[in-house]
Amino acid sequence: MSRSEAVITIGQQPLSIEQVIAIAQQHVPVALPEDDAWQQRIQRGADFLDQLLEKDGVIYGVTTGYGDSCLVSVPRHQVDELPIQLLRFHGCGLGENFDHVTARAIVVTRLVSLARGFSGVSLALLQRLVWLLNHDVIPVIPAEGSVGASGDLTPLSYLAAVLIGEREVYYQGKIQPTAQVYQQLGVTALKLRPKEGLALMNGTAVMTAIACFAFARAEQVSRLSSLITAANVLALQGNPSHFDAVLFAQKPHQGQQRVATWIREALQAEVQSQAQSPRLQDRYSLRCAPHVIGVFEDSKVWLQQMIENELNSSNDNPLIDPEGLRVLHGGHFYGGHIAQAMDSLKIMLANCAELLDRQLAQLVDDKMNHGLPRNLTGASAARLPLNHGFKAVQIAVSAWTAEALKQTLSASIFSRSTECHNQDKVSMGTIAARDAIRVAELTEQVLAACLCASRQALYLRFGEQANYSVTLQQLLDWVAQSFDYVIEDRPLQPVLYVLTQRLQHLEWQQQSTG
Numbered sequence: 001m002s003r004s005e006a007v008i009t010i011g012q013q014p015l016s017i018e019q020v021i022a023i024a025q026q027h028v029p030v031a032l033p034e035d036d037a038w039q040q041r042i043q044r045g046a047d048f049l050d051q052l053l054e055k056d057g058v059i060y061g062v063t064t065g066y067g068d069s070c071l072v073s074v075p076r077h078q079v080d081e082l083p084i085q086l087l088r089f090h091g092c093g094l095g096e097n098f099d100h101v102t103a104r105a106i107v108v109t110r111l112v113s114l115a116r117g118f119s120g121v122s123l124a125l126l127q128r129l130v131w132l133l134n135h136d137v138i139p140v141i142p143a144e145g146s147v148g149a150s151g152d153l154t155p156l157s158y159l160a161a162v163l164i165g166e167r168e169v170y171y172q173g174k175i176q177p178t179a180q181v182y183q184q185l186g187v188t189a190l191k192l193r194p195k196e197g198l199a200l201m202n203g204t205a206v207m208t209a210i211a212c213f214a215f216a217r218a219e220q221v222s223r224l225s226s227l228i229t230a231a232n233v234l235a236l237q238g239n240p241s242h243f244d245a246v247l248f249a250q251k252p253h254q255g256q257q258r259v260a261t262w263i264r265e266a267l268q269a270e271v272q273s274q275a276q277s278p279r280l281q282d283r284y285s286l287r288c289a290p291h292v293i294g295v296f297e298d299s300k301v302w303l304q305q306m307i308e309n310e311l312n313s314s315n316d317n318p319l320i321d322p323e324g325l326r327v328l329h330g331g332h333f334y335g336g337h338i339a340q341a342m343d344s345l346k347i348m349l350a351n352c353a354e355l356l357d358r359q360l361a362q363l364v365d366d367k368m369n370h371g372l373p374r375n376l377t378g379a380s381a382a383r384l385p386l387n388h389g390f391k392a393v394q395i396a397v398s399a400w401t402a403e404a405l406k407q408t409l410s411a412s413i414f415s416r417s418t419e420c421h422n423q424d425k426v427s428m429g430t431i432a433a434r435d436a437i438r439v440a441e442l443t444e445q446v447l448a449a450c451l452c453a454s455r456q457a458l459y460l461r462f463g464e465q466a467n468y469s470v471t472l473q474q475l476l477d478w479v480a481q482s483f484d485y486v487i488e489d490r491p492l493q494p495v496l497y498v499l500t501q502r503l504q505h506l507e508w509q510q511q512s513t514g
Contacts, residue, residue, distance in 0.1 A: 007031050011038055011115035011126075014312040015108075017304060020212045024105035025505070029134050032115065032126055045120040045322040049195055052327070053079065059327055060318050062194045083197025084164065090157035090201065091167070093142030098155075098206075100170045103138045105209035110159060110200060113315055119199040120320035128163055128190050135185070140168040140175055141206070147418055148429035151316065151333035152206035155430070160200040165189030195320075202316040207338045210433035211307045214342060217440040218349055220509040221447065222296050225352045226259050227475050228450050229289040230266035232359045234468075235457035237370045238282045240267045243290065255297025259290040266472045283368075285358035292355045296348040306341045335429025339412035342432035346439040350404040353443040356450045357401040363457050364394045376456045378487040387489050390453050393496075397449045404442040407435050441504065448499035451479045452492065459485050478508060 008019055011033045022028045033039070052059055053076070062082070063074050074082055098106065111129040114121050132138065139162040145154035161167040162178050171181045182189060192200075233240060241247075243264040248257045281287060319328040366374040373379075377389030411432035417424040455476050458466065468476065482498045502508070 009033055010108075010111055010130075011117075014308065015112050017212045017215055017307060017311070020105055020108050020112075020209065020311065021216055021506070023108045023133065024101050024209075024213075027104075027136065030108070030111070030130055032123075032130055038117070039123060041117040041322045042115075042121070042123050042126065044325075045117055045320045046122045046193065048320060048322065048325050049120045049193070053194065057327075059195070060329060062198075079194050083160070083192040083194065086197045086201065087157040087160040087164070087166075090154045091161065093145040093154045093158065095142050095144030098141045098143050100138060102209060102213065103141050103170065104133065104136075105212060106141060106155070106206050107133055107138060107159060109209040109212075109311060110156065110203065110205035112311055113203055113205065113313060114199060116312075116314045117322050118314035118319045119316050120195045121199050122193055122196070125163070125190065125192070125196055125200075131187075132162070136171065137162075137178075137181055137185075138170040140170060143434060146206060146430040147416060147423065148204070148207055148335035148339060148427035148431070149331070149333055149425075150419075150423055151201065151203040151335070152430055153201050155206045156201040156203065159205075160192070160197050163190045163200070164192060199316050202333050204310055204313075204315045204333060204335045204338060204429065207335050207342070207429040207433040208307065208310045210430070210437055211338050211342055212311070214345055214433060214436040214440055215303055215307055216506055216509060217437075217444070217504070218296055218345055219300070220503065220506055221349055221352050221440070221443050222259070222293050223262070223512065224447055224451070224475075224503075224508060225293050225356060226262040226289070227266055227472060228356060228447070228454050229286065229293075229359065230263045230472060231454040231458055231475070232363060233263070233267060233282070233286055235369075235372065235454060235461050236282070236286065236362055237461075238286050239279070240264070242282060242287045243267070248290065253294055253298050255300065256290050256294025258297050259294045262471075263290065266469050268469050283358075283362065285355055285362065289355060292351050295351070296345075299344065299348065303341050303345060306337045310335075310338055335427035336412070337429075339427045339429035339432045342429065342436040343410040343412050346432075346436040347408045349436070349439045349443045350401075350408050353401045353404045353439075353446045356446050357397050360390075360394055360397055360450055360453055363453055364390050369457075372457055372460055376453055376460060376486070377489075378456065378460060378485055379489075383488065389486055389489070390449075390456065393449050393453065393492060397446050400442045400445045400449075404439045404446075407439050407442070411435055441500075444500050444503040445496065447503055448496045449492075451475075451499060452483045452486075452495060455479050455483060456485055475508075478511070 007029050009031050023030055115126055139158045141155045141158040146152040158167055162169055165179045165182050167178055168175050169178050169181055243260045248260040315332040317330055317333050321328055362368045364375045375389035375391040377387040379387035411428040414428055415426050483495050
C-alpha cells in the first residue's frame with residue numbers, strides 16, 4: 001500500500017513525528033479504532049463525568065471557573081454554557097496565522113492526546129476532529145498568545161471555536177467563515193459537552209505540532225550541511241583525511257561519527273585525485289564540520305523522545321481516569337519538555353547556519369579559495385570587471401546567519417507570572433517552538449544559497465564532466481532543478497526562493513529517505 005493510500009489509525013498505537021508530518025503535509029487520511037474496547041473506554045470517561053454532574057460533584061473547569069477562578073462555583077443550569085465562554089474569551093490571538101500545514105498538524109496532535117481516553121471527551125468530538133482532517137476543513141489559528149501553560153489555551157481556542165461553527169477555516173485554498181463552509185457541506189456544528197472546551201484547549205498541541213516540523217527540518221539541515229561540506233572540501237581542494245574513520249573512532253560520539261561518514265562517503269570519487277591545498281590542515285569550518293553538525297545527530301535520540309512522548313501524552317487538566325473512575329488534577333499542560341527541546345534545537349540549527357556561512361566566505365574570497373574566481377563569478381575575462389557573482393549572496397547569508405544566532409536566546413528562561421499568579425511559573429514552550437521554526441527558516445535560506453554556491457564552485461573547479469560520488473551527484477542534480485550556473489550576473493532571489501520552499505516542504509528529506 002502506498003503512503004497516499006494508507007490510513008493512519010489514531011487512538012491505540014503511539015504516533016511518530018513522521019506520521020504527524022505525513023498527515024499534515026501529505027494529507028494521509030486518518031481514522032479512529034473500530035475496536036469495541038477502545039470505544040467503550042472513551043464512553044466510560046464521558047459517562048463518568050455525567051454521573052458526577054448528576055451527583056453535584058465539584059469538577060474543575062466543569063462546575064467551577066477556570067484558573068484563579070476555580071473557587072467560583074458555576075450553577076448547574078449554566079454548566080453547558082461554560083465551554084462556549086471559555087473558547088470565546090480566549091479568542092484574542094494575534095500575529096501571523098499558522099500556515100495550513102502547521103494548522104493541520106495542530107489538529108492531529110490534539111486528536112492524538114484526546115484519543116488516549118483520559119480527557120473525558122465524547123466519541124462524537126473525536127469523530128469531528130477526524131472529519132476536519134479528512135475533509136481538510138482546518139482552523140485558522142493566530143501564532144501569538146500562548147505562554148505554554150496552562151497549555152496552548154488561546155491558539156487552541158480557535159480549534160474549539162471551529163467545532164461549534166465559529167471563526168474561520170482554511171478550505172479549498174482560501175480562508176472562509178466556518179459557518180459558511182459548514183452550510184456548504186451540510187454539516188451541523190458540534191455541541192460541546194461540559195468539559196470538552198477545556199479538554200480541547202488545555203494542552204500542548206500547538207507547541208508539539210511545531211516541534212515535529214522543527215525536528216524534521218533539523219534532520220534535513222544536518223544531512224544537507226554534511227553534503228555541502230563535502231562539496232566545499234572538493235571545491236576548496238581541502239584535505240579529505242580530516243574525516244578519516246580511524247580518526248573519528250577515537251572520539252566515540254556516534255552522531256559525530258555518522259556525519260564524518262557521510263562526508264567521507266560523499267568525497268569518494270575520482271575528483272579526489274585533483275591537487276589539494278598546500279594547507280596541511282583546513283580551516284575549522286571544514287575540518288570541524290562533523291563536530292558542529294554532529295551535536296544535533298547525537299541529540300536526535302533525546303529530542304525525538306521528548307517530542308514523541310509529549311505527542312502521545314494526555315496533557316489537559318483535569319484528567320478523567322476511565323478505569324478507576326477518578327478525576328485527577330495535575331499540571332500535564334506544562335510544556336517544559338518541548339521548551340527545553342526547542343531551545344536546544346534552535347542553537348544546533350543556528351550553529352549549522354554559521355558553519356555554512358564561514359564555508360561560503362572561503363569560497364567567494366580569492367585570497368582563501370585556492371584559485372577559484374573572485375566571488376565565484378563564471379564571467380569571461382572580458383566581462384570580469386563588471387561581474388560580481390555571489391558577492392551579495394554572501395552578504396545576505398551573513399545577515400540570515402546573524403538573525404538566526406540572535407534568535408537562540410532561550411525562551412524558557414522568560415517565565416512570566418500570569419492569570420492572577422495562578423500560572424506563576426510557565427514554560428514558554430510555544431514561543432521556543434516558534435523560535436526554532438524561525439531559525440530553521442533562516443538556516444534553510446543559508447542552505448539554499450550555499451547549495452547554489454557549492455554547485456557553482458564545483459563547476460568552476462572541475463567543469464561539467466567530473467566524476468562525483470553517487471550521493472553528491474544526486475544532490476547536485478537536485479539543486480540543478482532550480483539553479484543554473486551564474487555566468488553573467490542576474491538576480492538570484494527567484495532561485496533562492498524556490499529552493500527555500502522546496503527545503504521547507506522537506507523535499508530533500510523525503511527524497512533521500514523515501
